[in-house]
Amino acid sequence: MKYLIILSLLLVSSTAFAQASMIATDSLMSHVRFLSSDALKGRETDSEGNAAAAAYILQRFEDYGLMPAGKESYRQPFHFYSRFPKKTYKATNLLAMVKGTEVPDSVIVISAHYDHVGERGGEVYNGADDNASGVGALLELARYFQANPTPYSLLFAAWDAEEVGLRGANHFVDEPTVPLEHIILNINMDMIGRNAKEQIYICGAGHYPELRAPLDRIAQKAPIQVRFGHEAPTPTRSDDWTYASDHGEFHKKGIPFLYFGVEDHEDYHQPTDDADRIMPVFYTAVAEVIRKAILHFARP
Numbered sequence: 233m234k235y236l237i238i239l240s241l242l243l244v245s246s247t248a249f250a251q252a253s254m255i256a257t258d259s260l261m262s263h264v265r266f267l268s269s270d271a272l273k274g275r276e277t278d279s280e281g282n283a284a285a286a287a288y289i290l291q292r293f294e295d296y297g298l299m300p301a302g303k304e305s306y307r308q309p310f311h312f313y314s315r316f317p318k319k320t321y322k323a324t325n326l327l328a329m330v331k332g333t334e335v336p337d338s339v340i341v342i343s344a345h346y347d348h349v350g351e352r353g354g355e356v357y358n359g360a361d362d363n364a365s366g367v368g369a370l371l372e373l374a375r376y377f378q379a380n381p382t383p384y385s386l387l388f389a390a391w392d393a394e395e396v397g398l399r400g401a402n403h404f405v406d407e408p409t410v411p412l413e414h415i416i417l418n419i420n421m422d423m424i425g426r427n428a429k430e431q432i433y434i435c436g437a438g439h440y441p442e443l444r445a446p447l448d449r450i451a452q453k454a455p456i457q458v459r460f461g462h463e464a465p466t467p468t469r470s471d472d473w474t475y476a477s478d479h480g481e482f483h484k485k486g487i488p489f490l491y492f493g494v495e496d497h498e499d500y501h502q503p504t505d506d507a508d509r510i511m512p513v514f515y516t517a518v519a520e521v522i523r524k525a526i527l528h529f530a531r532p
């Protein structure tokens with residue numbers, strides 16, 4: 233009997249340890265490896281590689297049992313005209329929903345862009361950190377919250393055409409598939425997979441100070457450095473990330489945002505932004521911080 237008690241205590245504590253991260257490193261990394269493989273040729277908007285990335289994300293949304301959050305499906309297709317290069321692009325946002333258990337009309341948009349810059353001079357720009365890392369976390373968070381829904385609804389958005397000027401998020405806020413006034417927060421992830429100093433930045437709480445205190449509590453318990461900044465009220469101009477990625481489109485509409493990202497590294501927008509340079513333990517810890525932030529903010 234005594235033996236059994238000790239054994240069960242051991243089992244309980246080992247389970248607790250295993251649950252220290254609810255997001256699986258292997259799953260995160262397999263998404264990153266696929267999305268940043270040479271076969272996808274850098275996922276440039278309106279290319280075959282980009283369509284293959286979209287197909288991969290759609291298959292996961294379906295496999296995980298998520299509800300479509302486009303008008304009729306997960307897809308939100310759109311066109312836009314770019315002046316540099318002069319071209320009309322076809323693009324597609326991918327939208328999925330986990331309906332809230334108590335206040336479904338309050339929605340948090342959790343997002344990451346899946347496009348990257350494609351090929352240049354015959355070299356594939358793989359975009360492992362930028363932004364296969366964000367999409368990997370988006371997929372694993374979607375899977376987790378589908379199994380563990382929150383009081384508020386969560387809309388998971390994989391944006392297209394970020395690299396051409398935040399076009400996917402811009403299209404979504406212009407033609408939102410849920411009323412814009414229902415969206416209480418955007419949590420955006422762009423480059424979250426590596427940092428030599430093991431630092432992740434959160435930008436947004438400077439603009440929306442009411443978001444800061446719970447993040448401080450989560451940061452204190454994190455095994456990585458969680459820093460705040462790159463924003464008002466104390467940015468230098470070049471250092472301000474307020475409009476550096478898709479969250480900027482939400483901020484323009486007055487919707488609070490939190491952007492999670494690392495400082496630029498030597499492989500940023502280089503053909504060497506590869507999956508083997510992602511730091512799996514750091515990356516998982518960042519995804520875990522984001523999971524905890526969502527748990528906190530997705531309730532009354």
Ligand SMILES: [Zn+2]
Pocket residue numbers: 345362363394422423477
């Ligand atoms: Zn990016």
